[in-house]
Amino acid sequence: MNKPIAELENISAGYQGETVLSDVNLKIYPEDFIGVIGPNGGGKTTMVKVLLGILRPYKGRILFPSGKITIGYLPQASQIDRSFPITVEELVQSGIKSLNPLWPRISKEQKKKCLELINQTGLAEYAKRPIGQLSGGQLQRAFLCRALINEPQLLILDEPNTYVDKNFEDELYKWLKVLNGHMAILLVSHDVGTISSMVKTIACVNHQVHYHHSNEVDEGVLKCYNAPLKVVTHKQPENLIKP
Numbered sequence: 001m002n003k004p005i006a007e008l009e010n011i012s013a014g015y016q017g018e019t020v021l022s023d024v025n026l027k028i029y030p031e032d033f034i035g036v037i038g039p040n041g042g043g044k045t046t047m048v049k050v051l052l053g054i055l056r057p058y059k060g061r062i063l064f065p066s067g068k069i070t071i072g073y074l075p076q077a078s079q080i081d082r083s084f085p086i087t088v089e090e091l092v093q094s095g096i097k098s099l100n101p102l103w104p105r106i107s108k109e110q111k112k113k114c115l116e117l118i119n120q121t122g123l124a125e126y127a128k129r130p131i132g133q134l135s136g137g138q139l140q141r142a143f144l145c146r147a148l149i150n151e152p153q154l155l156i157l158d159e160p161n162t163y164v165d166k167n168f169e170d171e172l173y174k175w176l177k178v179l180n181g182h183m184a185i186l187l188v189s190h191d192v193g194t195i196s197s198m199v200k201t202i203a204c205v206n207h208q209v210h211y212h213h214s215n216e217v218d219e220g221v222l223k224c225y226n227a228p229l230k231v232v233t234h235k236q237p238e239n240l241i242k243p
């Protein structure tokens with residue numbers, strides 16, 4: 001097996017001294033497609049923030065055993081400031097990691113790549129519009145382009161389907177499958193049914209992390225979720241676990 005590209009080791013984290021995550025361990029491998037589920041307030045976004053280095057844990061280590069990696073991040077819609085005066089094209093370009101923030105010179109190639117992504121997500125006609133004029137789903141698409149601009153080794157998507165319509169959602173999931181051919185994906189979602197048919201493995205975050213190496217919503221996941229949840233199975237009916 002390959003080495004993990006990112007690892008959370010005995011992480012405890014939270015805010016203002018309150019603990020949200022307690023003793024969390026998670027290894028992410030290059031070919032992983034992990035669905036992260038869990039009840040509201042369970043700590044999914046907090047775990048993502050720790051992985052991204054935005055939130056410093058109280059305890060534990062974040063490791064990158066294969067060396068430094070590029071992470072692409074699509075934040076949860078509620079965390080996006082729509083009033084920021086920036087166009088769609090500028091938003092996507094702002095994700096280019098080699099840019100010098102004091103003197104951001106964007107090459108022709110980089111501009112082309114940004115526009116390709118914008119076209120691919122159906123936003124061509126909105127490229128020059130301020131992000132404040134986009135619908136919720138269009139804004140999520142724009143942030144998806146930004147997350148992908150550096151061809152990351154790890155793509156983290158926090159609830160990417162909050163606003164997008166069914167057509168784009170289907171397209172997005174197909175696209176993610178292709179992307180997973182060359183990047184690891186961590187997908188946070190409440191849509192347990194869809195997620196379990198999409199991802200390779202499921203991690204349930206409820207202050208602790210229950211991680212098992214399959215995409216079945218089994219008894220362990222149900223216990224971790226601690227809320228009514230329909231069992232999703234891809235096995236033969238005789239293996240189905242009753243809720």
Ligand SMILES: Nc1ncnc2c1ncn2[C@@H]1O[C@H](COP(=O)(O)OP(=O)(O)OP(=O)(O)O)[C@@H](O)[C@H]1O
Nearest residue numbers: 015016020038039040041042043044045046047205
């Ligand atoms: N900046 C913050 N300051 C203080 N508390 C916070 C902050 N951000 C999150 N929390 C608290 O941490 C807990 C976990 O929040 P988090 O956003 O990680 O949960 P989640 O599992 O992503 O939830 P949801 O499913 O609702 O998106 C919640 O109780 C929340 O109120």
